[in-house]
Amino acid sequence: MHKPSIPELIRQVAAHALTAAERLVPEWLPDGSHSGREWVARNIARGDRKEGSFGVSLDTGRWNDFADTEAHGGDLVSLLAYLRNCRQLEAAQEIDQRLSLGLLERCEISPEEAARRAEKAEHLRRQSLLRTERAKDQLQARQLRAARQAAELWQMAKPADRQHRYLQAKQVQPFTLRQLSQGRLLVPLCADGRLVNLQTILPTGDKRYLTGGRVQGCYSPLGKITEGCRLYVCEGWATGATLHAHTLSPVVCALSAGNLKAVATAMRERYGDVLDLVIAGDDDRQTLGNPGRNAANRAANAVGARVVFPEWPADAPDTLSDFNDLHLWRSQHREIQS
Incomplete structure (x- = not known):
């Protein structure tokens, strides 16, 4: 019977670690966040102050520090060895113990060495x-400060001007939007019906969120959601305003393609299966991979919703991608024909 070598066992541990990447990587790099299927974080091995230069693929295990050309690897065992500044065997043993794999239990080491490694692994785990707990506390504190700031700004603001440059450009009503000085529109972001953040839209169309505020799973509502109603989930606020005006149905705006699935899941969990959930996706025809269409399909499949996309007339340009684009083009088309 073939006895696996140490390198073979390490490769097996790396393969198991990859299946648990969603748990392990945030434990090792707790101050990070998702960027698609990549975990972006501070490089704790060299004392980064901000996240962004260090990324780990949660699908392949490949990791890379863009600020250090020598810091990179192809699996999660090498990542942990780099972060712990230890040998790959020791990193593999820590993962082996963490996941209760038992692959490396029979490696020939002395009882003293085994005890030392177990003590070290327990220390590192703690x-x-x-x-992780400190990072969670810090994140919650930042989100709470942002939520308080959002409430203060919302109270200070006045109803949005219908003649605002952005609203005129998108040909939509302001609905519940509010406005601060210098033409700053405020788009509310809610979670479980509570205001937790704001998206600010400048007259130029530039958008930004409050620093530290919640975004993932948060939404901007248009209209009242009732039991069993039809609810549209879309990306941008202007798209949502267009859908709400044309369908008279309630809409929640995820404000990005990457947030569609999280918002759709939150709606399904809150309102149940009786909700007629429809994902109104963008059709990014000129973008490689069509991220808008793919994100909408993933969200619909995740929650058992229907999905709709703009139906483009034969003479509509390929630059159009969402329902607001279609609304604007049709409006301009009618003006030309008249």
Whole structure:
């Protein structure tokens, strides 16, 4: 019977680690966040102050520090060895113990060495838990500050001007939007019906969120959601305003393609299966991979919803991608014909 070599066992541990990447990587790099299927974080091995230069693929395990050309690897065992500044065997053993794999239990080491490694692994596990809890506390504190700031700004603001440059350009009503000085539109972001953040839209169309505020899973509502109603979930606010005006149905705006699935899931969990959930996706025909269409299909499949996309007339240009684009083009087309 073939006895696996140490390198073979390490590769097996790396393969198991990849299936648990969603759990392990945030434990090792707790101050990070998702960017698609990549975990972006501070490089704790060199004391980064901000996240962004260090990324780990949750699908392949490949990791890379763009600020250090020598810091990169192809699996999660090498990542942990780099972060812990230890040998790959020691990193593999920590993962083996963390996942209760038992692959490396029979490696020939002395009882003293085994005890030392177990003590080290337990120490590192506790440190990781402490970092994770500290990161969660810091994140909640930042989100709470942003939510308080959002409430204050919302109270200070007045109803949005119908003649606002952005609203005129999109040919939509302001609905519940509010406005601050210098033409700053405020788009409310809610979670479980509570205001938690704001998206600010400048007259130029530039958009930004409050620093530290919640975004993932948050939405901007248009209209009243009732039991069993038809509810549209879309990306941008202007798209949502267009859908609400044309269908008279309630709409929640995820404000990005990457947030569609999280918002659709939140709606399904809150209102149940009786909700007629429809994902109104963007059709990014000129973007490689059509991220808008793919994100809409993923969201619909995740929650058992229907999905709709703009139906483009034969003479509509390929630059159009969402329902507001279609609304604007049809409006301009009618003006030309008249």
